[in-house]
Structures are given as structure tokens and as C-alpha cells.
Amino acid sequence: xxxxxxxxxxxxxxxxxxxxxxxxxxxxxxxxxxxxxxxxxxxxxxxxxxxxxxxxxxxxxxxxxxxxxxxxxxxxxxxxxxxxxxxxxxxxxxxxxxxxxxxxxxxxxxxxxxxxxxxxxxxxxxxxxxxxxxxxxxxxxxxxxxxxxxxxxxxxxxxxxxxxxxxxxxxxxxxxxxxxxxxxxxxxxxxxxxxxxxxxxxxxxxxxxxxxxxxxxxxxxxxxxxxxxxxxxxxxxxxxxxxxxxxxxxxxxxxxxxxxxxxxxxxxxxxxxxxxxxxxxxxxxxxxxxxxxxxxxxxxxxxxxxxxxxxxxxxxxxxxxxxxxxxxxxxxxxxxxxxxxxxxxxxxxxxxxxxxx
Ligand SMILES: *Cc1c(COP(=O)(O)O)cnc(C)c1O
Numbered sequence: 001x002x003x004x005x006x007x008x009x010x011x012x013x014x015x016x017x018x019x020x021x022x023x024x025x026x027x028x029x030x031x032x033x034x035x036x037x038x039x040x041x042x043x044x045x046x047x048x049x050x051x052x053x054x055x056x057x058x059x060x061x062x063x064x065x066x067x068x069x070x071x072x073x074x075x076x077x078x079x080x081x082x083x084x085x086x087x088x089x090x091x092x093x094x095x096x097x098x099x100x101x102x103x104x105x106x107x108x109x110x111x112x113x114x115x116x117x118x119x120x121x122x123x124x125x126x127x128x129x130x131x132x133x134x135x136x137x138x139x140x141x142x143x144x145x146x147x148x149x150x151x152x153x154x155x156x157x158x159x160x161x162x163x164x165x166x167x168x169x170x171x172x173x174x175x176x177x178x179x180x181x182x183x184x185x186x187x188x189x190x191x192x193x194x195x196x197x198x199x200x201x202x203x204x205x206x207x208x209x210x211x212x213x214x215x216x217x218x219x220x221x222x223x224x225x226x227x228x229x230x231x232x233x234x235x236x237x238x239x240x241x242x243x244x245x246x247x248x249x250x251x252x253x254x255x256x257x258x259x260x261x262x263x264x265x266x267x268x269x270x271x272x273x274x275x276x277x278x279x280x281x282x283x284x285x286x287x288x289x290x291x292x293x294x295x296x297x298x299x300x301x302x303x304x305x306x307x308x309x310x311x312x313x314x315x316x317x318x319x320x321x322x323x324x325x326x327x328x329x330x331x332x333x334x335x336x337x338x339x340x341x342x343x344x345x346x347x348x349x350x351x352x353x354x355x356x357x
Contacts, residue, residue: 004239009356011049013231025204029054033211040348045356068094088112101130119150125177127160155189162195163219195219217341235325242268258298265309272303276348278337285336288322
């Protein structure tokens, strides 16, 4: 038997979550964000479940080509655009759309013999990560049009804090900055990530760009995925591979980080940080064993973790374990480990078998 660590990908949850996006933004086209192997869920099986979205967005050129070769006809947007002139031939051949966020990329386009692309001009409205300076946008559009460098131009930006209600003002400032630039141009526009889709209807515009909500996790710290009617797509499972009885005073795992204060029963689970389970998850992080609520004990190892079996019924080697999924949300595990569901989902290791169901 092979190692029992597996991630089940629930395709009906993906389509459900897409329907929630459409409910929030009924007048926008939806560009499903499938970067990082669809946030760890597997690009092609995710795309299949989302086959009727209006577009896909990602950053990896090879993955974008795979998607096109798999037969998807929608726009496929590369969120960091191209990195060299050589890549432009591939953009043209596979009809890939490119984000332009830096004047250097415009120079590459002007120098290229393959310039007829769909372009998304990304404007820096305050996040100060990627984007053109707002006051340069008109000049750049003029330059692109004069040189016949694009088929279509869409204007876009990205919010720094749409997930944080205490930073409402910064979102409004970014929106106003964007509107000041776009109102003088007749181009379509795109602003909203998952958090903005759910909190800022005034940001929906022509294209919304949901990522995390499609995968059934919450971008907010104060609202769960269940509160938002999102269904978790990934269930990370494994099995108990060893059981031990402890006496009071016995220690568990590396550095004896957990010490039993009474007799206990513990189980070793075949899942560790090399599978993508967060090493910083502390004792008491919830785990489901044999469909019963249990908890982590001690330090996560590379390939294993330890759970408390003291009050778990009918448990033996091979009993099933759920690390996250429907009953235990990836958001909760992430919160315990001091990180976000984004990081946990896309850190799922390639050695974990992904099974679409
Ligand atoms: C990743 C990303 C998104 C999706 O963000 P979520 O918070 O996962 O919805 C949208 N737009 C851009 C530019 C991104 O890089």
C-alpha cells in the first residue's frame, strides 16, 4: 500500500463557490485565479470544474500553455506579464493576455515583432507592489495605440487591504485613484479580488478576479468560509500509522515539546511539514480522527505528526485522519499556526496525491 496522505478535491464545491462569486458580482465577467497550481488544488482538474468561467489568471507561462493546450478558449491572463522579449512569441502563439506593470515591458513590446496582444495595464493605486504610475497611464496608452501594440487594453489595479474592515479608507482611496485614471478612457477595467468581491460592490467593474473564495476559504479573519456560504474544496487526509501508550511524565516528539501529565494514548499520523502541514501548528490544533474531534500534540515532524487518542473510540492503525476540510477548516488550522489559508493551500507538497471527487 502506498503512503496514505491524500488531498481530495471536491469539484462540486468549486462550482458552488463560483456560483457565489456570480451572485455577488452578477454583472461582471469572472476571471478565476489559478496561480500556484490553482492554490495547490491542481490546475487542470480545477479548470475542468470551473470550465464555464470567463477567463483564467495565473503567473506561470508553462501552466498557461498547458491550460490553452487542454482546450480552454477563454482569455488566459499572465498576472506578471512577460519577463523577456523571447516570451512574446509564446504569448502570441497561445493567445495569452499579459499584465503590463512596468515601462520596461512596454519597451519590449515596442521592440518586438509579435506585438498584437491583449494587454491589462496595471496601475499602482497605492499598494506599491506592481503597477504603472497613475499619471503615466494616458501617455502609455497613446504610445501603445500609436504603435499598434495591442488588440485590447483593460485597466486594472489590486487592493492592499480589502480583507481588513479597519482599512476601509485605504480601499476607498485606491478606488478613487483608479477612477480618476480610468474615467478619461473607454477601456474595460478590473479591480476586485475575493475580499473586494464580497465587501466592495462598487469595485466589481468588468472583470472580477476571485482566488481564495473559489477554493472555499475566507479572506477575512473575522468571518469564516461557512459564514460566507463558501464550501471547502480540499480535504487533506491521512491515517494513523502507529499507536503508543504514555505514562504521566512521558514526552512526545522532537525536543519533548509535549509532556503527558497523566496516562494517555497517542497516535502517529503520516503527514508532516514536507506534505504541507504547517510546522508552526501548536499543541491543541484541531484534527479529526475516526470522525471524532482530537488535537495535535508536540512538534510537527517532516513526515509525521502526533495526535491525542485518549478519548477517541475504536481507533487503530489505519484509522482515518482529516487534517483540514469540511469539519476542520483550513482557515482555523492556518490561524493556529500563525499564517493564512492561502499559504497552507499553495504549500501542499507535490508528493501528496490529489484526487478529484
Ligand atoms: C492572487 C491575485 C488575486 C486573487 O486574490 P484572492 O485574494 O485569492 O481572491 C487577484 N488579483 C491578483 C492580481 C492576484 O495576484
